Amino acid sequence: xxxxxFVEDSLYNERMNTCKQCPSYGTLGVCSECKxxxxxxxxxxxxxxxxxxxxxxYTKLVINKLE
Numbered sequence: 001x002x003x004x005x006f007v008e009d010s011l012y013n014e015r016m017n018t019c020k021q022c023p024s025y026g027t028l029g030v031c032s033e034c035k036x037x038x039x040x041x042x043x044x045x046x047x048x049x050x051x052x053x054x055x056x057x058y059t060k061l062v063i064n065k066l067e
Contacts, residue, residue: 005045008060015042015054022053 007015019025019042024032029039034050041047048056 005058005061006043007045007057011057011060012043015049018049018053022051024051 006012016039019029019031019038022031025038026032029037031038031041034041036047042054045058045061046056048054
């Protein structure tokens, strides 16, 4: 599995909407549970939420897309 697999914008937006509603979502988009910067983490297919708000998803991939 390559680490450069990004999810489609629709899934990214869904993940970010979930994160923004979570009480763990903090200043500058940093999650207080996993300490990750969520606008970055939510873009990668192989990442997941440690408190199970969203999971890995390889069904909507955009391979090697850098924005």
